[in-house]
Amino acid sequence: xxxxxxxxxxxxxxxxxxxxxxxxxxxxxxxxxxxxxxxxxxxxxxxxxxxxxxxxxxxxxxxxxxxxxxxxxxxxxxxxxxxxxxxxxxxxxxxxxxxxxxxxxxxxxxxxxxxxxxxxxxxxxxxxxxxxxxxxxxxxxxxxxxxxxxxxxxxxxxxxxxxxxxxxx
Amino acid sequence: xxxxxxxxxxxxxxxxxxxxxxxxxxxxxxxxxxxxxxxxxxxxxxxxxxxxxxxxxxxxxxxxxxxxxxxxxxxxxxxxxxxxxxxxxxxxxxxxxxxxxxxxxxxxxxxxxxxxxxxxxxxxxxxxxxxxxxxxxxxxxxxxxxxxxxxxxxxxxxxxxxxxxxxxxxxxxxxxxxxxxxxxxxxxxxxxxxxxxxxxxxxxxxxxxxxxxxxxxxxxxxxxxxxxxxxxxxxxxxxxxxxxxxxxxxxxxxxxxxxxxxxxxxxxxxxxxxxxxxxxxxxxxxxxxxxxxxxxxxxxxxxxxxxxxxxxxxxxxxxxxxxxxxxxxxxxxxxxxxxxxxxxxxxxxxxxxxxxxxxxxxxxxxxxxxxx
Numbered sequence: 001x002x003x004x005x006x007x008x009x010x011x012x013x014x015x016x017x018x019x020x021x022x023x024x025x026x027x028x029x030x031x032x033x034x035x036x037x038x039x040x041x042x043x044x045x046x047x048x049x050x051x052x053x054x055x056x057x058x059x060x061x062x063x064x065x066x067x068x069x070x071x072x073x074x075x076x077x078x079x080x081x082x083x084x085x086x087x088x089x090x091x092x093x094x095x096x097x098x099x100x101x102x103x104x105x106x107x108x109x110x111x112x113x114x115x116x117x118x119x120x121x122x123x124x125x126x127x128x129x130x131x132x133x134x135x136x137x138x139x140x141x142x143x144x145x146x147x148x149x150x151x152x153x154x155x156x157x158x159x160x161x162x163x164x165x166x167x168x169x
Numbered sequence: 170x171x172x173x174x175x176x177x178x179x180x181x182x183x184x185x186x187x188x189x190x191x192x193x194x195x196x197x198x199x200x201x202x203x204x205x206x207x208x209x210x211x212x213x214x215x216x217x218x219x220x221x222x223x224x225x226x227x228x229x230x231x232x233x234x235x236x237x238x239x240x241x242x243x244x245x246x247x248x249x250x251x252x253x254x255x256x257x258x259x260x261x262x263x264x265x266x267x268x269x270x271x272x273x274x275x276x277x278x279x280x281x282x283x284x285x286x287x288x289x290x291x292x293x294x295x296x297x298x299x300x301x302x303x304x305x306x307x308x309x310x311x312x313x314x315x316x317x318x319x320x321x322x323x324x325x326x327x328x329x330x331x332x333x334x335x336x337x338x339x340x341x342x343x344x345x346x347x348x349x350x351x352x353x354x355x356x357x358x359x360x361x362x363x364x365x366x367x368x369x370x371x372x373x374x375x376x377x378x379x380x381x382x383x384x385x386x387x388x389x390x391x392x393x394x395x396x397x398x399x400x401x402x403x404x405x406x407x408x409x410x411x412x413x414x415x416x417x418x419x420x421x422x423x424x425x426x427x428x429x430x431x432x433x434x435x436x437x438x439x440x441x442x443x444x445x446x447x448x449x450x451x452x453x454x455x456x457x458x459x460x461x462x463x464x465x466x467x468x469x470x471x472x473x474x475x476x477x478x479x480x481x482x483x484x485x486x487x488x489x490x491x492x493x494x495x496x497x498x499x500x501x502x503x504x505x506x507x508x509x510x511x512x513x514x515x516x517x518x519x520x521x522x523x524x525x526x527x528x529x530x531x532x533x534x535x536x537x538x539x540x541x
Contacts, residue, residue: 021191029186044187051194105184108177116280116322128181142278149408149526156407158174 015064017055024065025051027129031069032076034124035117038109039080046076069139073121080117111161119154122147127155251393256282257406259364261318262393264386274301275322283319283369286390288383291315309354312378314387318394320369329409329524331453333517334362337392343373364396366409366514366522399520404432409522415515418449423475425459441525443472446482447513448493450539454513456523457482457495461508473508482508494538510539 029047036042050072054064061067112120118140125136126147133151137144171179193199252269253260261284263269269286281301285291295304301319309315343358351357357372371394373387399411410431418424427444442460459473461484471484481498483490490498495508514522 018191021194025190026186029190030181030184033184034181040187044190047186048190048193049198051191052198055194056198105177105180108180111174111177116275118278118280123178124181127175128178145526152526153407155174158178159172162174162177163172 015058015061017051017058017064020054020064020068021051024068028068028072031121031124031129032072034112034128035073035121036076036080037113037120038105039083042076042079042083045079046072049075066135066138070141073140077117107162111158114161115154115157116150118142118146119150119157122150123154123158126151252284254282254284257320257365257367258397259318259369260393260395260397261286261390264389266383267314267316267386267390272301272319280322281319282322283317286316286387287313288315288379288386289313303351306354306374307352309374309376311376312380312383313374313376314379314383315374316371316387316390318369318371318391320367329366329512329514329522330363330368331512332515333364333366333396336364336395336517338362338371338394340373340388340391343371343391346372363514365399365405365516366524367406396517398518399516399522401520402432405522408526409514409524411516412447412513412521412523414519415449415454415521416519418447418454418521420449420451422449423447423477423480424449425475427459445511445523446473446475447521447523448539450493452541453539454515454521455539456511456513457508458511493540 025047028050029043032046033040033043036046050068053071054061054068115123121140122136125131125139126133131139133144133147136151137147140147249263249265249267250269251260251262252271255271261269263286267286267288268290269284270291271284273280273282275281279300283301285305287305289310291305292308293305295307300321301317306315338360340358343360346357346359349356355374355376357374359370359372361368361370363369371391373391375384375387379387399405401411401413403411405411410426412426424447425444426447428441429444431441431444441458444459446457446459448455448457457473460470461473461482462470471487471489473482474485475482476490480493481490482492482495488499489501491508492498495510496502497504497506511523516522
């Protein structure tokens with residue numbers, strides 16, 4: 001026997017999830033927001049549900065933050081998949097743009113939509129949340145090699161879509 | 170100076186989650202984990218065992234033609250004309266009478282991207298879970314024809330092909346998908362192929378009552394498939410260096426590509442360190458990285474040099490030498506400290522493609538020596 005699953009090997013019942021929420025929720029929410037290409041409702045639901053499940057399983061989760069990320073990614077993926085299965089109104093509804101515009105993201109959100117979900121997740125975790133590649137891989141539940149490929153392609157695509165230099169004008 | 174995309178990305182910090190999320194979390198999970206029906210609890214282990222047997226041989230087909238149904242497209246392009254894939258730039262010509270629709274589906278791990286061409290309006294609302302979703306096939310009319318051409322991004326990476334497929338794709342190169350795990354639609358003609366170094370798949374469905382004109386039109390779509398010409402000195406699809414045309418490197422030649430001569434950012438250059446050697450053997454092109462790391466003293470790392478007279482690679486000043494297929498010779502012969510050989514691809518337009526990402530992880534599988 002080699003051991004128990006890593007996230008449940010040594011549960012720490014003393015985790016203060018309210019503190020974890022204060023520290024991690026803003027970054028997690030922004031990541032899921034970007035991962036869902038600007039669908040605010042998806043980010044809200046996935047983050048709230050991930051924390052709800054963490055609270056339900058408190059004491060069984062050894063490392064809450066990566067667990068929360070993986071859970072939120074999974075929930076958001078389910079939502080996006082469900083959204084695609086719905087009858088398609090014409091034209092396809094845009095994600096809610098108002099908060100994106102208000103935050104100056106009018107250029108970024110459409111560009112993110114041109115990336116794959118994995119590319120969006122990797123780019124945001126690495127470049128916005130400043131996480132090292134190994135940690136990005138842990139939070140996405142994938143390998144460091146795969147993250148590197150997602151990062152490279154995502155970066156390349158964003159450069160194509162948004163241009164290379166900052167416009168000083 | 171940050172690039173524009175980095176500048177834009179940092180604006181995400183302006184966003185804050187809405188108030189009340191913690192309160193929602195405290196109320197408890199709102200979604201119930203999917204529960205299997207009792208019948209399925211009995212059947213599932215048997216089905217899983219059968220699935221393992223089937224999946225082992227037909228992983229690609231199962232992914233493509235999975236039993237579930239469903240589909241959605243992001244870009245609708247109906248009618249005749251030439252259609253170009255926005256990602257890889259390949260194109261097809263769609264004859265009159267057929268309709269084309271681009272699709273892009275996927276999840277965190279695998280994304281499918283391609284074109285679906287049909288003689289009938291596909292039911293894109295049918296539920297499905299495959300990648301790409303194939304639910305639209307469940308309402309396949311007896312007199313219908315359909316063509317789907319797609320690529321998968323993500324999932325376990327495979328080694329680069331030694332050579333792209335020959336275009337146009339010949340209908341005779343397709344074979345009936347067997348076993349086919351779809352629904353009641355006609356069993357498709359299927360094949361995988363390589364274009365500009367990437368793997369794709371094509372499938373053709375022909376209803377039993379389809380008329381000869383539409384049958385011909387379906388195969389005409391397949392024959393019309395073309396990939397874009399590559400440009401030497403570029404970094405194709407963030408994956409491959411586009412080197413010169415194969416004819417520029419005679420059989421038996423070894424060509425040095427210093428890192429400074431390669432396009433792309435410093436991040437890409439980090440994957441090739443000191444550049445690489447491109448070797449043209451009779452059976453394949455392959456690459457040996459110039460930076461060699463050996464688990465021996467006195468040198469654990471060196472920049473390989475090439476001795477043209479002896480046709481050997483060596484670490485200057487160390488006595489370490491390797492033959493043309495990277496096997497150590499001299500005192501280290503048989504030690505197993507081979508140089509990694511990385512396959513290079515002859516693209517459909519004759520250019521040589523080399524991906525730095527596979528350099529350190531995959532050994533070439535040529536089913537024998539590239540020199541025999």
